[in-house]
Amino acid sequence: MALDTDTEPNSLGLPKPPEETRVVVAMSGGVDSSVVAAMLAEEGYDVVGVTLQLYDHGAALAKKGACCAGIDIHDARRVAEERGFPHYVLDYENIFRDAVIEEFADSYLAGATPVPCIRCNERVKFKDLLETARDLEADCMATGHYIQRKMGPNGPELHRAADPARDQSYFLFSTTREQLEYLRFPLGHLPSKAETRKLAAQYGLPVADKPDSQDICFVPDGNYAGVIEKLRPGAAEPGEIVHADGRVLGTHEGVIHYTIGQRRGLGIGGLSEPLYVVKLDVESRRVIVGPKEMLATRIVPVREINWLGDAPFTSQAEWQLSVKVRSTRPPREAILRPLSETTAEVELLTPEEGVSPGQACVFYETDGSRVLGGGWIWRG
Structure with missing residues (x-):
């Protein structure tokens, strides 16, 4: 779509009227992205909603609190139907597994504490989905993330959300300059999540009172170790819990059950000092513990x-x-x-x-x- 540079910029900063501006909205089925889609449709933009199926949603239908489970696809579709714009569900299961889940498993097994949501934004949403938005001849792509895009003297800049409690900048640091040219974050300036829910009620959205997702979408109930064991059978090999001074204090059922800084659930009670996990030695299958100052x-x-x-x-x-x-x-x-x-x-x-x-x-x-x-x- 060609841009008319003589036209006054619209609310998305593009020099054309809203009705001539196509926007792909990444819809997770939650209240945030639903409000973005409804808001832009209300302003007259040519909105196209896209939801990614990231893993087997048949297994996820009964699970709440995940961003891309079957119920969320249904909710996104309902919002699109009620607001009168097209909506597509794209099967990104293989891409998601290769780009996010496999690395999550490998990095966890290597003793790291991965953040798969960042990789998902970087490798799936802001890469493959963004390319799909371009294929749909969209002028930009909008998401429900709480972060701000501001124009600076050298082009668009990334800024923290106005509401510190909702700021998602930590999860979006890998957004590139080129992506930033194309992306829009219409909720980043709102003072609180309450304002988003107020807008959802104002638009009559069926998801207005839907709870926020809490877990990583493919990790039910935060049970990382359970997911790793399914992905990498035999990964939970037993080993020793060792004090930093060399004393063997006990045994464990697998390094994958521990994270740096963990204090509770170490299974080595009866000691005079509180101990924390200070290192995970994956090769020797040892969990190293020590006093807090070692952290x-x-x-x-x-x-x-x-x-x-x-x-x-x-x-x-x-x-x-x-x-x-x-x-x-x-x-x-x-x-x-x-x-x-x-x-x-x-x-x-x-x-x-x-x-x-x-x-x-x-x-x-x-x-x-x-x-x-x-x-x-x-x-x-």
């Missing part, structure tokens, strides 16, 4: 970096910024030292506990809301 980390190696700053990443020896090493933690001041275009060392000015390989390290402006990119923590 404190100051230097964090990061790779696969996606840089969204204005100046080239390697143009400075050091960057003063803030970072998040877990989605649930606030940004902390740090020094970022590039080692190459895609690798770096992060020095935390205040040591953090429970920094784990497999998690993301996301970069932010110290005195602002801008997301400067991020990378993957890769060794303990």
